[in-house]
Amino acid sequence: MAKVLYGATMSLDGFIAGPDGDMSWLKDHLGPDPVADDLVAHVGSVLVGGRSYRGDDPNVGTEKEGPFGGAWHGEQIVLTRTPAPDLPGVTFVSTLNTALHQARAAAGDQYVCIIGADVGRQCLDAGEVDEVLVFVAPVLLGDGVPLYRHLGGATTRLECTNVHTTPHATSLWYRVHR
Structure with a gap:
C-alpha cells in the first residue's frame, strides 16, 4: 500500500518558492544528495498541484526538467480547478479524493510524492500524509510561498526519523502523528 509523502526543498526561513512562485533560487542549491537520490527509486507516482505543474521549473528546457530534476x-496526477485533457503520464483531476485515489493506485507499494504547497496543505489537513521530507537549503529568501500555511492555525505533530546533511541542504524526514 502506498505511503503519501509531502516533500519539498525549502529556504531556511520556510519558503519553497520565491515571490510569484519563482523557483529559480533552487538552481544554486541542487546537487548530489543521497537522500534525494535514494528517494527517486521509491516514488511510484507524483501528486502535484496545478500551479506547481504549470509553474517555474528551475531546469526548464534542459534534460533535468521535471520531478526530481528529471531523474x-x-x-503524475495533477490536482487543479482547471483540468485539461490528459497527456501521456499526466492525469488532471479536480477533487482531492479522486487525486489521492488515482495517485495511490499508480504508486502501488511505493510513495505518492506530493509537490506543491497548496496540495500539500490540503493533504495534511485531510489527514492523508504519512511522512514529510524537507530539504532545508542554506539560504534566506525573505518572501514567497511557505511550506505550510493554514489560515486560522492548525497543528500537525511530527516525529523526526532521519537527518542528513550535505553542502547543498539538510534533509529532515518526519513521520506524521495522527
Whole structure:
C-alpha cells in the first residue's frame, strides 16, 4: 500500500518558492544528495498541484526538467480547478479524493510524492500524509510561498526519523502523528 509523502526543498526561513512562485533560487542549491537520490527509486507516482505543474521549473528546457530534476519518470496526477485533457503520464483531476485515489493506485507499494504547497496543505489537513521530507537549503529568501500555511492555525505533530546533511541542504524526514 502506498505511503503519501509531502516533500519539498525549502529556504531556511520556510519558503519553497520565491515571490510569484519563482523557483529559480533552487538552481544554486541542487546537487548530489543521497537522500534525494535514494528517494527517486521509491516514488511510484507524483501528486502535484496545478500551479506547481504549470509553474517555474528551475531546469526548464534542459534534460533535468521535471520531478526530481528529471531523474524520475512515472504517473503524475495533477490536482487543479482547471483540468485539461490528459497527456501521456499526466492525469488532471479536480477533487482531492479522486487525486489521492488515482495517485495511490499508480504508486502501488511505493510513495505518492506530493509537490506543491497548496496540495500539500490540503493533504495534511485531510489527514492523508504519512511522512514529510524537507530539504532545508542554506539560504534566506525573505518572501514567497511557505511550506505550510493554514489560515486560522492548525497543528500537525511530527516525529523526526532521519537527518542528513550535505553542502547543498539538510534533509529532515518526519513521520506524521495522527
